[in-house]
Amino acid sequence: MSVGPSVYWYLTRASGAVALVLLTVTLVLGIAAIGRLSAPGVPRFVIDGVHRTASLLAVAFLLVHIVTAVADSFAPISLLDAVIPFVGTYRPLWLGLGAVGFDLMVAVVFTSLVRRRLGHGAWRAVHWLAYACWPVALLHGLGTGSDVRQTWMLAIDVGCIVAVLASIVARALMGWPDNARVRIGALGAAGAFALGLVAWLPGGPLGSHWAQRAGTPPALLGHASAHGGHA
Amino acid sequence: MSVRIEIDMISCEAHGLCAELLPERITLDDWGYPVIDGAPVPRALEDLARRAADVCPTLALRLRRANNDS
Amino acid sequence: MSLPRLLRGVEPGRMSYDDHRRVHGELTLAAHGRGHGAASALVAELKRSGLRGRGGGAFPLAAKLEAVRRSRRAPVVVVNATEGEPMSFKDRTLVQALPHLVIDGAICCAAALATDTIVFALDESSGETAAALATALHERPEFAGRLTAPEIVRVPGGYVTGHETSVVNFLNTGTALPTRARPRISERGYNRRPTLMSNAETLAHAALIVRHGSDWFRELGSDDEPGSVLVTLSGAVRCPGVYEVEHGAQLATLIDAAEGQSAPLRAFLFGGYAGGWVDAADATRARLSEAGLRPLSASFGAGVVVALPSSACPVAEVSRVADWMAGESAGQCGPCVNGLAAIADTLAWICDGRPGRDAESELRRFCALVTGRGACAHPDGAARFVSSALAVFAAEIEDHARHGPCDACDRRAVLSTPEHRSPVP
Numbered sequence: 001m002s003v004g005p006s007v008y009w010y011l012t013r014a015s016g017a018v019a020l021v022l023l024t025v026t027l028v029l030g031i032a033a034i035g036r037l038s039a040p041g042v043p044r045f046v047i048d049g050v051h052r053t054a055s056l057l058a059v060a061f062l063l064v065h066i067v068t069a070v071a072d073s074f075a076p077i078s079l080l081d082a083v084i085p086f087v088g089t090y091r092p093l094w095l096g097l098g099a100v101g102f103d104l105m106v107a108v109v110f111t112s113l114v115r116r117r118l119g120h121g122a123w124r125a126v127h128w129l130a131y132a133c134w135p136v137a138l139l140h141g142l143g144t145g146s147d148v149r150q151t152w153m154l155a156i157d158v159g160c161i162v163a164v165l166a167s168i169v170a171r172a173l174m175g176w177p178d179n180a181r182v183r184i185g186a187l188g189a190a191g192a193f194a195l196g197l198v199a200w201l202p203g204g205p206l207g208s209h210w211a212q213r214a215g216t217p218p219a220l221l222g223h224a225s226a227h228g229g230h231a
Numbered sequence: 232m233s234v235r236i237e238i239d240m241i242s243c244e245a246h247g248l249c250a251e252l253l254p255e256r257i258t259l260d261d262w263g264y265p266v267i268d269g270a271p272v273p274r275a276l277e278d279l280a281r282r283a284a285d286v287c288p289t290l291a292l293r294l295r296r297a298n299n300d301s
Numbered sequence: 302m303s304l305p306r307l308l309r310g311v312e313p314g315r316m317s318y319d320d321h322r323r324v325h326g327e328l329t330l331a332a333h334g335r336g337h338g339a340a341s342a343l344v345a346e347l348k349r350s351g352l353r354g355r356g357g358g359a360f361p362l363a364a365k366l367e368a369v370r371r372s373r374r375a376p377v378v379v380v381n382a383t384e385g386e387p388m389s390f391k392d393r394t395l396v397q398a399l400p401h402l403v404i405d406g407a408i409c410c411a412a413a414l415a416t417d418t419i420v421f422a423l424d425e426s427s428g429e430t431a432a433a434l435a436t437a438l439h440e441r442p443e444f445a446g447r448l449t450a451p452e453i454v455r456v457p458g459g460y461v462t463g464h465e466t467s468v469v470n471f472l473n474t475g476t477a478l479p480t481r482a483r484p485r486i487s488e489r490g491y492n493r494r495p496t497l498m499s500n501a502e503t504l505a506h507a508a509l510i511v512r513h514g515s516d517w518f519r520e521l522g523s524d525d526e527p528g529s530v531l532v533t534l535s536g537a538v539r540c541p542g543v544y545e546v547e548h549g550a551q552l553a554t555l556i557d558a559a560e561g562q563s564a565p566l567r568a569f570l571f572g573g574y575a576g577g578w579v580d581a582a583d584a585t586r587a588r589l590s591e592a593g594l595r596p597l598s599a600s601f602g603a604g605v606v607v608a609l610p611s612s613a614c615p616v617a618e619v620s621r622v623a624d625w626m627a628g629e630s631a632g633q634c635g636p637c638v639n640g641l642a643a644i645a646d647t648l649a650w651i652c653d654g655r656p657g658r659d660a661e662s663e664l665r666r667f668c669a670l671v672t673g674r675g676a677c678a679h680p681d682g683a684a685r686f687v688s689s690a691l692a693v694f695a696a697e698i699e700d701h702a703r704h705g706p707c708d709a710c711d712r713r714a715v716l717s718t719p720e721h722r723s724p725v726p
Contacts, residue, residue: 033288036246043251045286120242120290239481240634241676260670261643264635 008072013147015065017156020141022058023105024160026051027134028167035171052112059109062102075220091215094143101136104129134164135193143214148205161197165190233271235297236280240264242291249283249292257283271297303521306529307505308545311398315433318440321401326512328405330412343413344370347507350515351527356381356463356500357575357603359591362507365497366413368487372495376414379472379491380407380421382430382501383456383463386573387717388605391531392501394543396423397430399505400437406504407451408443409511410497419451420491422468424458425726431455458722460574460629461679465498467631467724477724478631479677500603502531522548526590530601536608536715537564549590555606564610568693570716572602574622575682577689578615598689607716614709615694616701618716619687620648625718626683637680640671644687651698654705661698664691 029051038044066082077095081088083103085096111118111126138160147153168190172183204210212221236256245263255276257265272280284292310316310324348363369376380403384392395403407419423431431453444450454472456462462477469490471477490496506528510518519527526548532555535541539560546555552569556562566581577599579587587594591601609615627641644667651660668688671680691698701707
């Protein structure tokens with residue numbers, strides 16, 4: 001029996017979407033910074049500052065997203081599931097990706113906060129994981145998100161994808177990174193990811209019975225309509 | 232007790248954020264690398280100097296406590 | 302005892318261990334006793350002697366020893382005989398012809414530091430020198446049968462590869478490029494151990510100071526610049542080569558020892574490619590030491606003296622060396638890589654007499670711009686070399702700027718610019 005969608009369920013979806021947008025902003029600005037983008041009137045230290053602030057805000061919204069998801073009584077998500085991937089009972093793969101994303105973000109943000117003590121080399125090595133953070137977060141959203149079919153959510157998803165792909169392509173065309181092989185690799189990976197999404201989405205999260213295929217526990221499937229938005 | 236700016240030129244990759252933050256003390260040469268004068272940083276600019284050290288993408292800019300004799 | 306000191310008894314080929322003991326006497330470390338007290342006595346003696354480094358840095362050897370002794374970990378002694386300065390031959394001459402002097406010096410420092418780890422760093426191209434050194438080490442009873450016989454390491458050739466941080470970097474990582482000045486190698490160097498790195502000639506002097514005392518050492522030279530020095534003399538002199546002179550001797554003494562100049566001279570280069578030029582007329586006042594050359598805006602460096610004949614084109618020589626120095630940059634610091642390239646480019650512009658640039662003032666600006674802005678002093682040296690050329694060869698530079706290349710431009714080079722080599726073997 002259900003009493004309608006709880007506040008937590010709304011909050012977790014909203015904060016998740018906001019976290020994804022903030023993560024996208026962080027990544028786009030990070031690519032702009034390393035590619036030495038400069039705009040008139042926008043000093044590069046400002047771009048760096050917004051990059052850092054956006055990442056910290058993303059973490060903040062991510063924490064709200066996790067706490068509210070755990071607090072909500074509909075889906076059996078525990079605090080452990082948020083940190084240790086693939087052990088949960090609710091859509092283990094797709095939720096697990098969220099845990100992976102969270103773990104990566106913690107590593108990246110923590111090392112950045114102690115960057116001076118860590119030294120540039122170690123910090124940089126871990127920071128590369130940021131490139132893994134974003135697709136993981138996106139796929140988590142697409143796989144677990146209850147709003148994935150909603151126009152507004154699709155618009156956000158498409159916006160984020162376009163922003164990141166455009167950044168990577170623009171920077172690669174402008175000659176970064178220096179190593180040609182890495183550049184071609186980055187373009188290739190971006191292209192493959194985009195094509196992969198296009199191929200997968202219609203039959204995947206946007207297709208029928210996704211909730212079931214994604215691993216929603218059978219007991220919850222019948223309540224889908226009552227909680228609105230579940231695929 | 233004041234601070235001096237030190238730049239590790241091997242790490243420096245001429246990003247130039249330091250010169251944006253602290254133009255009073257740091258200018259860029261023909262190739263984008265920072266030129267500093269080695270004098271202690273005045274109290275009023277110390278905060279900006281710390282920000283410059285924090286914002287440097289390669290951690291090339293460091294602050295060193297300056298004794299008045301060195 | 303006056304001159305020769307280091308070069309006493311030198312003959313073509315290698316001085317054997319027996320001859321070495323006959324000429325210089327036994328190395329009586331035993332006289333100084335054993336243990337910490339003995340080590341301190343040794344350092345004190347070297348301090349009293351005022352012996353400074355002969356690799357160009359002129360840093361007091363005793364101060365280096367004291368710095369290394371401050372650390373707790375077992376130190377290492379590295380003998381730097383890499384001699385990256387193209388116009389310098391004294392170090393390889395010492396190691397090849399008089400290796401036992403250098404070995405003695407290394408043993409003394411090792412004893413002062415209570416360590417038995419000694420490394421000899423030679424240029425990788427010096428097959429003969431390495432062979433001579435290896436044979437000499439075999440002759441030494443100190444190392445017979447001992448587990449830690451000194452290691453001979455062949456470092457890739459280059460101007461910056463002989464820098465102390467480069468040698469340590471090579472020993473640790475296999476790349477002979479300079480690193481950050483801190484932590485100092487005296488705190489953390491080879492294998493993270495406190496490292497005493499000393500030029501081969503410095504150690505040779507130390508070997509004699511230990512035998513004859515600091516008072517003996519100070520019988521030559523002045524209070525601030527005591528002893529004797531090795532000088533590599535080349536260019537338009539009858540007998541170019543390695544000479545030993547009193548520290549602070551008149552330049553004329555050196556030229557006389559080389560049987561005089563072989564042609565009219567335009568100028569002298571002191572200190573090598575990081576040194577300075579002095580007009581031939583002014584050079585009559587030159588004395589062979591840092592203090593002796595400072596009033597002439599030149600430096601003694603590692604004892605390089607080149608006599609440039611009037612028949613050579615100074616602009617072409619300086620331009621070629623500046624280009625070579627740019628190519629010898631480690632490539633790690635923006636101001637050096639870009640600055641030295643700009644200097645070389647501008648000099649070439651002047652040499653060819655191309656119009657359209659205030660090349661001389663640009664040159665002055667670039668020289669000022671690169672000084673003090675690299676991790677090592679390579680750009681400072683190149684800037685010093687070029688700046689002094691601007692002053693001394695003002696007439697020839699003006700002439701080239703107006704009329705382009707002269708007849709002397711294509712003559713055989715006086716200053717050698719060997720092929721660039723990779724810092725990784």
